[in-house]
């Protein structure tokens with residue numbers, strides 16, 4: 001795991017966007033694994049700006065998103081499909097038919113999980129997967145305690161995750177109880193993983209991550225066992241990570 005320190009959210013977003021843009025330039029038909037949440041907004045803004053100014057093209061890129069709420073249709077303003085269209089896809093030249101997100105309104109969500117897993121395989125796997133991190137260390141919607149071996153699956157969201165995401169909904173009661181998420185096994189097959197963290201609310205989780213212990217209590221800790229992980233975090237997110245750890249992972 002390699003740590004890149006950023007001064008703040010803006011710089012974290014720029015550094016992450018640079019890595020994604022380089023990936024797309026080197027391999028124009030890349031499969032990008034995408035994430036949602038507040039952390040990603042700055043990155044998507046940078047990608048859109050770069051597309052407008054420098055013409056980086058996504059015409060041949062394929063994207064697969066990490067997760068989707070069960071019960072929210074693609075045109076629901078809180079669905080992750082809506083988020084992706086609004087913040088990225090509508091502003092770059094990717095055909096929507098090349099963008100994939102689990103279908104949260106499928107009649108058979110178990111079958112949908114299997115279909116999604118097969119879809120990722122049929123695309124040739126993920127070249128670059130972007131991840132945010134939950135306050136409890138979750139990646140995608142893989143909550144603490146989830147075995148590392150699980151592929152795409154249905155999850156019951158913890159009250160703390162529902163609470164953390166309630167800010168996007170009219171009220172806490174409106175936050176769905178379930179989601180479909182790529183499993184940790186799915187995420188770990190990605191050839192390169194980029195984890196982003198910003199802000200003091202992520203500081204305690206980042207301190208646990210950089211302790212280095214691999215445990216299902218902190219789902220993101222599995223990334224220590226992956227050969228190609230880059231973490232970009234700002235100073236607030238790293239505020240509880242001791243200097244010696246920053247040096248070890250910063251090399």
Ligand SMILES: O=P(O)(O)OC[C@H]1O[C@](O)(CO)[C@@H](O)[C@@H]1O
Nearest residue numbers: 035036037038039131132133134
């Ligand atoms: O970027 P945020 O909003 O802090 O969310 C962190 C992570 O939590 C999720 O929103 C799921 O709760 C992920 O999609 C995201 O990567």
